[in-house]
Each structure stands twice: as C-alpha cells, then as structure tokens.
Amino acid sequence: MTKSKPVSINGDTRKFAISDEIKRYSMIDLGFKETNNKNFLYDHPLYNESPYNATMKFKVTVNAEMNHLTMVITDKTGLQKVNIFKNENLKPARELLEYMLRDLMEKQVIEEV
Numbered sequence: 001m002t003k004s005k006p007v008s009i010n011g012d013t014r015k016f017a018i019s020d021e022i023k024r025y026s027m028i029d030l031g032f033k034e035t036n037n038k039n040f041l042y043d044h045p046l047y048n049e050s051p052y053n054a055t056m057k058f059k060v061t062v063n064a065e066m067n068h069l070t071m072v073i074t075d076k077t078g079l080q081k082v083n084i085f086k087n088e089n090l091k092p093a094r095e096l097l098e099y100m101l102r103d104l105m106e107k108q109v110i111e112e113v
Helices: 024-030 087-107
Strands: 017-020 040-046 056-063 069-075 110-111
Touching: 017 069, 024 040, 040 087, 056 087, 069 087
Parallel strands: none
Antiparallel strands: 017 110, 040 056, 056 069
16 A cells, blocks of 8 residues: 655644554544545544634544645634634633544554654
8 A cells, every 4th residue: 555645733833644553443433434435534523611612623534545645723613724823712622632633543443643
C-alpha cells in the first residue's frame, strides 16, 4: 500500500497519515460510512454540551484505495473551515477532537507523523 501524504487539521501543528495497519472493519467500527464512490467518511459533530446543537463537525475521508487522507473541521453546514485552535472558548471542542484522534490512532486508522 502506498503511504498517504501527511495532512494536518486546520490550525493544528501536528501531521497525520493513514496507518500502514489500516483495516476496513476497524473504520466501520469507528463509524466511518462508505460513500457511493467507495470512499470512507467519518463525520462527527464537535460540541460543548449537546451533539444536537453542535456548531462544528470533524470530517475525515479515506479514499477507496486507502492511500489518500483528508481531515478538516467545518461549520455545521460543512462548507466553511473552522480553526478551533485559535479560540480559548473552544477548549471543550479541542478536548473532544483529541479523544477522537486518539481513538483513530488506537484503532490504527491514522498515525501521527
């Protein structure tokens, strides 16, 4: 498998890539959905108190060949990128993001490079 190009989340200094150990069933267990063009999409709300009134989303896409990764935080419409690292009021969202990233790394979907 070809190694994916390292990517970073808007505003974050770390870089991530697809793990060499990635497995389709691990992605399904984590909540990735297979799209019509066979890509895998993880679309999770980032919220302070309730996921029902979340103002942001964390989106991860892995292509069907599992060699291309995108990671982005957007507004709730999914159209505008949001930088949660520059606003101290968004600390709860950053903590939730850290939890999700740790889960993705533990299940060997992504790795920090």
